Amino acid sequence: MKIEKTDIVIIGGGPIGIACALECKKRNWNYVVIEKGTLTNSLFNYPKNMTFFSTSEKLEIDDIPFISNNPKPNRDEALEYYRRVVLSNQLNINLYESVNSVKKEHGHFIISTNKSNYQSNQVIISTGFYDIPKLLNVPGEHLNKVTHYYKEAHNYTLQDIVIVGASNSAVDAALEIYRKGGRVTMVVRGEQIGERVKYWVRPDIINRIEEGSIKAYFNSEIIEITKNQVIIKTADDIKTLPNDYVIALTGYLPDFELLKNSGIQLSQEGKHSPEYNKDTMESNIKGLYLAGVICGGKETHKWFIENSRIHAKLIAEHIENLN
Missing domain, CATH: 3.50.50.60 (FAD/NAD(P)-binding domain)
Incomplete structure (x- = not known):
């Protein structure tokens, strides 16, 4: 299987992964988003009649307006918003592609999936937590x-x-x-x-x-x-x-195996909090970043869209300063 080369691989096509892709596109970086399910897969699997706790402006990414008919938007409105953001900005996202491993070799990363292999300078993991139930x-x-x-x-x-x-x-x-x-x-x-x-x-x-x-x-x-x-x-x-x-409905867990197998250190006090720099979102592996709810480990209530959308800008600014 041939290796596709790119600057950045973003793992996870949820709202924060999309925000990371927007930051890459603004800087004309070569990137690809890899999502194992459909676009915003976690939101898609929410209850059909779910209403968000947050108001629409707090779910916006990259200052792109989210217009809702309700004081607090529902699932279908959120799906429409993020889908339109992706399509109107022509973001490079590969759906229904599962990441098998992330390995750093000779200064770059090799990302193996069920469909391809990628080589990149940086990797951003933004995989959420909704796929593994407790x-x-x-x-x-x-x-x-x-x-x-x-x-x-x-x-x-x-x-x-x-x-x-x-x-x-x-x-x-x-x-x-x-x-x-x-x-x-x-x-x-x-x-x-x-x-x-x-x-x-x-x-x-x-x-x-x-x-x-x-x-x-x-x-x-x-x-x-x-x-x-x-x-x-x-x-x-x-x-x-x-x-x-x-x-x-007892809660869900992030994909800790992907983090551990990628070399990211997890705390041992039971919370499984991954190690990362709060100013840059870079993990203990140089060039490997974390974004979104994955940063909270088992404390999945700590991070959500409105307080983790800033992660995309922090990561992009750090990568930009390296060049």
Whole structure:
């Protein structure tokens, strides 16, 4: 397989990867974005009716206006915005191409994918965190009725649904399924609904739980899933619930294996925070940069679009100063 040579390889075609591509294009650098799924793959896999916590101007990249019909944009508006940014700027993005390895050899990087090999002077990893769910690690998790992603409510109508978690995604799913006629039970490891749940949604879920429309077991966890039931351990005893589907929205993890295999140092205190310079976003490997939520390690709530879009400019300015 021949090697394609370029100045910069950007791994990840989400909003921050797109922002990095825009910075490269402005400077007339040769670059390519490699994305293993569709454009903005994580956003595409969000629930269809999801509304962002952020307002549209905070989701903008490179000062390109994001016009929304709503105070806070929804998933479809975000997909349209980032797609138009890519198409109107004719960004060089290869979709449905998976990176197998990133190795530094003789002063440059060799990036191997399922379709090609690349040689570049710099690499930017901006792969997000939405592709690897945190597993429950309980018997029955492999059953087809168990999912770690939620798309829409219609197929859960008139069904007994257990939702695991108390974050924004779990709360949104619980409310939407309840309002579409599903029988919803939430199993929450903590003692309350998450403090970071969207402020206009949190009172809604609390009220639905208090009135009994949605059942919730706090300080509880699933210990087994069977074909027609879910067995949970509460603070008081073991309960067996009738069940048709389990939606385990317990969070997701970055691709740590890609980072480790690339030579990036990860902290050992449990957070798996990657090593990088906060002023330049360069990792412990010279010429290998990190951007976006990947910088937070397991603390995936630390970085999001509105506070990590600056990473693209920091990286581009550092590379520019090297030349």
